[in-house]
Amino acid sequence: MYNSKMIVKQLGLSAGTLRAWETRYGVIQPVRTEGGHRLYSDEDLADLRWLKMETEDKGISIRHAAQQLIKNKALQAEALPLSSYKTPEPKAYFIDMQNNLYAHLVDFDAGKSNALVDLGFSMYQFDDMFHEVLVPLMARVGDEWERGTITAVQEHFISHFVQLRFAQFFRLFQVDSTKPKVLALCPSGEQHQVGLLLFSLFLRRKGLDVIYIGADTPLEGISQLILVKDIQFLCLSLTNPKRLKAGLSFIGSIHKEVPEVELVLGGKAFNGLPKGHSLYPYVIGQSMESWEMWYQREVIKT
DNA sequence: TAGTTAGAGGTATAGACCTC
DNA sequence: GAGGTCTATACCTCTAACTA
Numbered sequence: 001m002y003n004s005k006m007i008v009k010q011l012g013l014s015a016g017t018l019r020a021w022e023t024r025y026g027v028i029q030p031v032r033t034e035g036g037h038r039l040y041s042d043e044d045l046a047d048l049r050w051l052k053m054e055t056e057d058k059g060i061s062i063r064h065a066a067q068q069l070i071k072n073k074a075l076q077a078e079a080l081p082l083s084s085y086k087t088p089e090p091k092a093y094f095i096d097m098q099n100n101l102y103a104h105l106v107d108f109d110a111g112k113s114n115a116l117v118d119l120g121f122s123m124y125q126f127d128d129m130f131h132e133v134l135v136p137l138m139a140r141v142g143d144e145w146e147r148g149t150i151t152a153v154q155e156h157f158i159s160h161f162v163q164l165r166f167a168q169f170f171r172l173f174q175v176d177s178t179k180p181k182v183l184a185l186c187p188s189g190e191q192h193q194v195g196l197l198l199f200s201l202f203l204r205r206k207g208l209d210v211i212y213i214g215a216d217t218p219l220e221g222i223s224q225l226i227l228v229k230d231i232q233f234l235c236l237s238l239t240n241p242k243r244l245k246a247g248l249s250f251i252g253s254i255h256k257e258v259p260e261v262e263l264v265l266g267g268k269a270f271n272g273l274p275k276g277h278s279l280y281p282y283v284i285g286q287s288m289e290s291w292e293m294w295y296q297r298e299v300i301k302t
Numbered sequence: 303t304a305g306t307t308a309g310a311g312g313t314a315t316a317g318a319c320c321t322c
Numbered sequence: 323g324a325g326g327t328c329t330a331t332a333c334c335t336c337t338a339a340c341t342a
Contacts, residue, residue: 017311017312017313019328019329020311020312020313038327038328061310061311062310062311063310063311
């Protein structure tokens, strides 16, 4: 449970705004301590985060966003027998959502797709939604595109949709200026950035100031950026093993100019590095657990 | 077109109460 | 006891609708 101060810090909303949303629209009903102080649950936090995203990113009025949230919750409640109401079994729900979302996206129906994702975010932790729905969705889109069952236009549309969702969350987390700065990018030629996005979101949630450059980043200017912005960690993602040689050359050039920057390497290509390779110690895994271990080992120690 | 009004939404303040 | 949080209320800004 969270008190008002923690909610204000996490979301950047004022305490007055929180109370106004509660009393005017009834969208959240925090429990109270014996003394009457509000205590917010994880669900309250998720709801508030969703409302903030709807109002600030989409420009929807708070009244309408609140109505939509209440409607979404009511629809979900209706779908289940009242006597046995509980949050749907996540695994089955995520698979179902992924299938429905895929169908809407290949049909270029952004409205239905957004509504479906909004509903998911109002019910589950955003980590679960990204890991269980959006990331597998992107993997599936990549496979379908390679098989030729969807067009390049569909692939681009879906990628753009998912990236927008990442970007919305990215802005919501407050930066802790006492924590190290991070530069995140994919070397030139690398187009797949979902893993990098996810890791950047993980870091941003921890309060790190992440400068996200994204896919297909040229070498020019990177070293200067690291020096000017006092970057401590350089995160690189590379999925295509065929581009590993070029990727290593990319890293070598940067390391030559700024040897003090600490490397964080992720993606299928780097995961294939042999144990004896000099860069092997900088490769992190693909699971949240391995990221958390890296964070505790490399960031908390600083 | 410009002024007025009303509503929506956010913020500030005061005083009382609660927590640590 | 200091600092945080509460409720209630007033005030501010912005926008849209209305009117002369």
